Amino acid sequence: MTNIDYLIIGGGVYGAGLAWELARQGREVLLLEANTIASGASGGLGQRGVRANGRDIRELPLMRRAYELWPDLAERIGGETGYARVGGLHLIERDRELVSAPAQVWTQERFGIPTRLVERAELHHWEPGLSEAVMAAIFCPKDGVADHTATTRSLAQAASNLGAQIREGCRVERIEVSGGRIVGVITSAGERIAVGQDVILCANGGATDLLAGLGVGGGIRLPVWQRLPQVMLTEPVAHVPMTRLVGHAHRRLSIKAGPGGRVMISGGWLGRVDPASGLPVAVASEVQGNLAEAVAVYPGLAGVGIEEVSADRWESQAIDGIPIIDRIPGVENGLFATAWAGHGWAIAPAVVELLADWVMAGDQPDLLRPFSLGRFGASI
């Protein structure tokens, strides 16, 4: 394996997206994926929300750029993304959230995210299936949805069409460091792959293990853990009660129209690992809890059957709920990006563009500075 400029570990939207960005700029790229493209958080049931509404303030500049990139991404990569700009509502049921809503509208507007408060009458005219308890909503017309599995596969295909080498079923067990540089990686098959310029770790939760096992300063530990976000698809309903991407100010709820007259329900409810099988499984109380939140907001969903539940895609989360994107400490030729906390999808096109600039030019882009490891102190 010679003439590789960049080695990317992980074939989710970040690894595949970065491979495409680098390949289209004429770089030689090798991407190693432990399983198959989109077998992690970037694949699976339903669609992902492409949302600025309610996002951490430090992510808003990334989302503003992502808004520019999503609409013609399919055309640029010559493949499907399933992107649709349906608009996003952040529902408000309590005075305490109504009071802070103008500040959220102001902040999002200030960061270039078109946002406005929609009052009760207009909101219920738009979404007649909403509970009377919903008193207002923060509306972002540029929010939307995308087909994550299709997009990730399209990005990988586009990268491959431009000459990027993609190897599936190739798990990196260990990163080899010598003289302050990454010099190679060892795969689970025992193969050693030499590294040319840089290694970019886009392995989501897998990054944590690889960094912990790094032969630098006894390994690098991050304030990060893994979780299994739950997604559910109802059976087809007579009337899908929402046309937009819907989130909520205080309920753990994200809800959108699904395929074939179904409704997709999520919002941060979690699966767990079954101790007997060691495999991820859904938890009945989490399914019921998520459904109850959906019915509280859309009473017409009462009694609806759940056709499919999935809680088998690991997602990493940092203690402060925003990503960690930085150089790998102690080596001069490594970067990593992880801890997307269940909202890494929407910003991906903007982040991979910046990551590509970073690896090629060597300078940390300003928009990525808030996500540095340094925010946790100097000793990591």
Ligand SMILES: Cc1cc2nc3c(=O)[nH]c(=O)nc-3n(C[C@H](O)[C@H](O)[C@H](O)COP(=O)(O)OP(=O)(O)OC[C@H]3O[C@@H](n4cnc5c(N)ncnc54)[C@H](O)[C@@H]3O)c2cc1C
């Ligand atoms: C159920 C669910 C719902 C979500 N909803 C939204 C949403 O509505 N909006 C939003 O913005 N975000 C959402 N997200 C978050 C978003 O999907 C993720 O943040 C994003 O897909 C992460 O992409 P990634 O490429 O970093 O990780 P992944 O897609 O997990 O890819 C990492 C890849 O690395 C591979 N890998 C791991 N270790 C190794 C190794 N040692 N060697 C080789 N390969 C390795 C894995 O097999 C995997 O394929 C959701 C996530 C989940 C799970």
